[in-house]
Amino acid sequence: MEQAESRPPGRIAIIGLGLIGGSLGLAIKAARLENLEVVGYDREWGVGPKAQRLGAIDRAARDARSAARDAALVIIATPVLAIRQVMEEVAPVLREGCVVTDTGSTKAEVLRWSGEVLPQHVDFVGGHPMAGKEQSGIQAADARLFADAPYCVVPHVNASERAINAVLSLVRIVGARPVFIDAEEHDSYVAAVSHLPLVLSVALFSLAHNSQAWPDMAELTSSGFRDLTRLASGDPNMSHDICITNRERILHWLDRMISELARYRELIQDKDEELFKALARTQLDRDTFLAKPPARRQPPAEEADILSSGERMASFLVGEQWVRRVRDMSRTLEGRGKEREREGRRRRRPQR
Amino acid sequence: MEQAESRPPGRIAIIGLGLIGGSLGLAIKAARLENLEVVGYDREWGVGPKAQRLGAIDRAARDARSAARDAALVIIATPVLAIRQVMEEVAPVLREGCVVTDTGSTKAEVLRWSGEVLPQHVDFVGGHPMAGKEQSGIQAADARLFADAPYCVVPHVNASERAINAVLSLVRIVGARPVFIDAEEHDSYVAAVSHLPLVLSVALFSLAHNSQAWPDMAELTSSGFRDLTRLASGDPNMSHDICITNRERILHWLDRMISELARYRELIQDKDEELFKALARTQLDRDTFLAKPPARRQPPAEEADILSSGERMASFLVGEQWVRRVRDMSRTLEGRGKEREREGRRRRRPQR
Numbered sequence: 056m057e058q059a060e061s062r063p064p065g066r067i068a069i070i071g072l073g074l075i076g077g078s079l080g081l082a083i084k085a086a087r088l089e090n091l092e093v094v095g096y097d098r099e100w101g102v103g104p105k106a107q108r109l110g111a112i113d114r115a116a117r118d119a120r121s122a123a124r125d126a127a128l129v130i131i132a133t134p135v136l137a138i139r140q141v142m143e144e145v146a147p148v149l150r151e152g153c154v155v156t157d158t159g160s161t162k163a164e165v166l167r168w169s170g171e172v173l174p175q176h177v178d179f180v181g182g183h184p185m186a187g188k189e190q191s192g193i194q195a196a197d198a199r200l201f202a203d204a205p206y207c208v209v210p211h212v213n214a215s216e217r218a219i220n221a222v223l224s225l226v227r228i229v230g231a232r233p234v235f236i237d238a239e240e241h242d243s244y245v246a247a248v249s250h251l252p253l254v255l256s257v258a259l260f261s262l263a264h265n266s267q268a269w270p271d272m273a274e275l276t277s278s279g280f281r282d283l284t285r286l287a288s289g290d291p292n293m294s295h296d297i298c299i300t301n302r303e304r305i306l307h308w309l310d311r312m313i314s315e316l317a318r319y320r321e322l323i324q325d326k327d328e329e330l331f332k333a334l335a336r337t338q339l340d341r342d343t344f345l346a347k348p349p350a351r352r353q354p355p356a357e358e359a360d361i362l363s364s365g366e367r368m369a370s371f372l373v374g375e376q377w378v379r380r381v382r383d384m385s386r387t388l389e390g391r392g393k394e395r396e397r398e399g400r401r402r403r404r405p406q407r
Numbered sequence: 408m409e410q411a412e413s414r415p416p417g418r419i420a421i422i423g424l425g426l427i428g429g430s431l432g433l434a435i436k437a438a439r440l441e442n443l444e445v446v447g448y449d450r451e452w453g454v455g456p457k458a459q460r461l462g463a464i465d466r467a468a469r470d471a472r473s474a475a476r477d478a479a480l481v482i483i484a485t486p487v488l489a490i491r492q493v494m495e496e497v498a499p500v501l502r503e504g505c506v507v508t509d510t511g512s513t514k515a516e517v518l519r520w521s522g523e524v525l526p527q528h529v530d531f532v533g534g535h536p537m538a539g540k541e542q543s544g545i546q547a548a549d550a551r552l553f554a555d556a557p558y559c560v561v562p563h564v565n566a567s568e569r570a571i572n573a574v575l576s577l578v579r580i581v582g583a584r585p586v587f588i589d590a591e592e593h594d595s596y597v598a599a600v601s602h603l604p605l606v607l608s609v610a611l612f613s614l615a616h617n618s619q620a621w622p623d624m625a626e627l628t629s630s631g632f633r634d635l636t637r638l639a640s641g642d643p644n645m646s647h648d649i650c651i652t653n654r655e656r657i658l659h660w661l662d663r664m665i666s667e668l669a670r671y672r673e674l675i676q677d678k679d680e681e682l683f684k685a686l687a688r689t690q691l692d693r694d695t696f697l698a699k700p701p702a703r704r705q706p707p708a709e710e711a712d713i714l715s716s717g718e719r720m721a722s723f724l725v726g727e728q729w730v731r732r733v734r735d736m737s738r739t740l741e742g743r744g745k746e747r748e749r750e751g752r753r754r755r756r757p758q759r
Contacts, residue, residue: 185629205627234626244624247615252635254671255607261689262667263599264696272596273696274586275557277537282634283604287693291686298675298682309672313665315614319606320661323650330650334643337613341640344616344625345633 065091068126070119070141072097072106073290074187075158076132077196080111082229085198096122097193106193124148128156128221130182135159135296142172153177154218156225158184160245160293161300162209162238169211178218181209183241184231185249189288199230206231209238246304250297251312254305256286257294417443420478422471422493424449424458425642426539427510428484429548432463434581437550448474449545458545476500480573482534483509487648490517494524505529506570508577510536512597512645513652514561514590521563530570533561535593536583537601541640551582558583561590598656602649603664606657608638609646 067083069076072095080093095112096119097103103115116122123129123145131141138157149155155177159165162181169179186204188195206226210219226233236244263272263280298305322330419435421428424447432445447464448471449455455467468474475481475497483493490509501507507529511517514533521531538556540547558578562571578585588596615624615632650657674682 185627187629187631204629207627236623236627240623241627244620244627247618247620248624248628248632252611252631254668254675255611255635256631257686257689258664258667258671259604259607260693261685262664264689264692266599268596268599271588271592272600275537275559275588275593275596276600277539277556279539279604279608279638280600281697282637283607284693285634286631287689288697289690291683291690294686295679295683299679302675305675306672309668309675312610312614313668313672315610316606316661316665316668319610320658320665323606323654323657323661327647327651331643331647333613334609334646337609337616337639338641338643340616341612341636345640 066126066128067091067093068116068122068129069093069095069112070097070122070129070131070145071133071137072102072111072193072196073132074191074193074195074200075184076130077106077109077111077193078198078200079130079132079158079184079225079229080106081109081196081198082201083225084110084112086228088228094122094126102193106196109193109196111193111196119144120148123153125150126153128154128225130225131155131157131159133159134290134292135161135165135300137296138165139168139172142168146173149174149177151176152217154221155179156182156222158182159300160249160297162207162241164300166209166211166238170213178214179211180214180218180222181207181211181238182222182226183207183209183245184226184229185245186231187289189285191290191293201229201231204231205234207241208233208235209241210235242301243304246301246308250301250305251308253286253289253294253297254309255312256284260284260287418478418480419443419445420468420474420481421445421447421464422449422474422481422483422497423485423489424454424463424545424548425484426543426545426547426552427536428482429458429461429463429545430550430552431482431484431510431536431577431581432458433461433548433550434553435577436462436464438580440580446474446478454545458548461545461548463545463548471496472500475505477502478505480577481505481507482577483507483511485511486642486644487511487513487517487652489648491520491524494520498525501526501529503528504569506573507531508534508574510534511652512601512649514559514593516652518561518563518590522565530566531563532566532570532574533559533563533590534574534578535559535561535597536578536581537597538583539641541637543642543645553581553583556583557586559593560585560587561593562587594653595656598653598660602653602657603660605638605641605646605649606661607664608636612636612639 069080072080076095076097080095083091083093092114093112094114094116095103095106096116097106098119103112106112107115119141126149129145129149131138133141138159142155145155153176155169155173156179157165159181160183162183165181166179169181173179184201184204184206186201188197188200206229208219208222208226210222223233263269263284266272319330319333322333421432424432428447428449432447435443435445444466445464446466446468447455447458448468449458450471455464458464459467471493478501481497481501483490485493490511494507497507505528507521507525508531509517511533512535514535517533518531521533525531536553536556536558538553540549540552558581560571560574560578562574575585615621615636618624671682671685674685
């Protein structure tokens with residue numbers, strides 16, 4: 056134990072301490088890993104010290120570069136368009152074997168930037184936690200934000216197994232469910248189930264709000280309207296960057312949505328029976344989807360599993376020696392380990 | 408007190424014991440009014456007795472007609488298209504001075520039917536509680552469903568002040584906030600803030616679900632997708648009837664929504680700056696809307712106010728003698744009463 060304490064702490068750097076970065080910090084700190092220092096930086100004045108007061112980081116750095124220096128894992132949690140710039144800023148100081156990940160809502164562009172900007176001696180494994188809420192900023196951060204949420208893991212083609220495992224441990228430590236996916240698929244799917252809903256939400260609110268009758272209509276709004284327009288309260292920087300970096304796929308789904316609305320327009324206009332069937336069918340399909348949510352297809356992460364991910368992260372952080380020790384220990388738990396690996400690899404495919 | 412107990416109980420009939428009818432029953436019963444019997448009927452087998460077991464009604468009637476017989480207040484809480492039929496069924500047995508109300512999601516058609524079907528000696532005051540959830544049926548009923556919700560009150564042009572006050576008391580007893588509005592306005596506004604969101608929700612879910620990539624996309628869905636598609640799990644009978652009875656207005660808003668989406672399509676395609684401004688503006692507008700929701704423009708109903716509404720309802724139920732007594736009592740509370748009246752009448756207008 057004394058040996059362990061005499062080791063220099065492993066460092067995780069979080070660049071960008073908004074809702075996502077701050078929540079990751081809180082969730083990592085809640086795991087109480089030993090020999091770990093979480094250093095954070097946010098370009099907005101006062102956010103770093105605030106994150107430290109809230110317990111999301113151990114120490115606020117004065118710039119991205121000093122946060123990333125000597126870090127074993129660098130998490131870039133800024134809006135997508137800022138990621139490239141952060142990569143450029145930290146690239147010169149990243150140490151050998153450093154693992155870089157991000158939390159951006161689109162992945163193809165980010166993967167491309169990582170190849171262009173980051174040095175050969177670091178690994179990039181993209182990430183995208185599918186969680187959020189309409190409030191933004193460190194004050195909205197929540198250690199439980201990622202509980203049971205899908206967390207996309209998108210390794211660069213050159214990323215090492217060790218780097219992938221490090222990000223996988225991060226995902227499990229914060230309570231999320233890793234989904235291995237390639238960047239193109241990711242961007243195409245989230246365009247449908249995340250970015251299209253965002254645009255719908257914004258458009259519905261602006262349509263109603265810009266109507267002359269809004270003051271009267273507003274009085275009649277209920278939970279349905281509030282739920283449907285919730286995403287319109289999201290951070291406009293983030294939404295904007297999503298639209299810019301996933302433009303073509305969002306336009307594709309927007310066109311399909313307009314066609315779908317035109318189809319419902321026809322049903323409502325003069326096809327009563329078909330309209331009823333479509334409504335009943337959709338209700339059934341959605342209830343089936345809810346009754347068997349994808350999260351439930353995999354067994355929930357057990358306490359033991361979370362602890363074990365914590366050990367893996369710790370081992371990654373404090374160096375190869377401990378890696379070997381943990382490897383020896385984990386042989387005794389091999390059965391469970393294999394199960395976990397099968398689950399983790401289930402959807403892993405080669406990345407371009 | 409003995410005199411009060413010797414009076415025959417006043418009767419409220421609820422026809423249709425689904426989510427709305429059942430919740431109204433629970434909320435009315437929770438007010439513990441004296442001398443009140445709540446009788447219910449649902450055409451689905453077993454629902455009446457179940458509602459009785461759950462405490463939503465005192466007694467299940469064997470048909471709509473026997474529920475409505477001798478009732479002082481008849482609440483029709485069926486899907487919209489069934490309302491006319493229920494009116495026809497109960498019309499022959501409604502007693503002199505009976506007040507009939509409904510909870511239908513559209514009002515113009517319902518008001519027209521009431522003029523055609525109900526006898527001259529009863530009053531019709533349409534109602535529409537702007538509350539709900541995606542589950543339907545008596546098992547989803549909840550006494551707090553209407554708490555702080557807007558409740559549209561749409562009196563027929565011939566409805567008496569007494570009838571309007573009875574429905575107003577009902578609204579307050581169940582914890583809702585009355586909004587006086589005419590039928591055409593109501594249907595036009597809810598087409599925008601309630602029915603359009605419903606169609607969007609259904610269309611978004613069916614679009615995603617019918618996509619070939621759905622099994623993979625489903626794994627990436629998060630709270631945003633679930634919130635945006637929530638209304639797609641609503642009762643298809645209800646949704647269908649809404650579309651049929653408010654067809655033109657829904658089509659109007661659907662067309663406007665398609666145009667709005669086309670506008671966002673342009674912004675996303677090649678107007679980055681304008682897109683950002685639109686996103687930021689919408690976020691600001693929505694946050695302003697949330698910070699000052701219409702419900703907060705009026706002071707929340709106080710305990711005393713609820714009790715007083717309960718007294719009003721009771722007075723309505725047990726006859727003119729008590730009405731006068733309560734009127735005398737309430738003079739001592741005149742200041743508060745006037746305030747309440749101003750608030751209640753603020754948006755009342757003549758009905759066609």
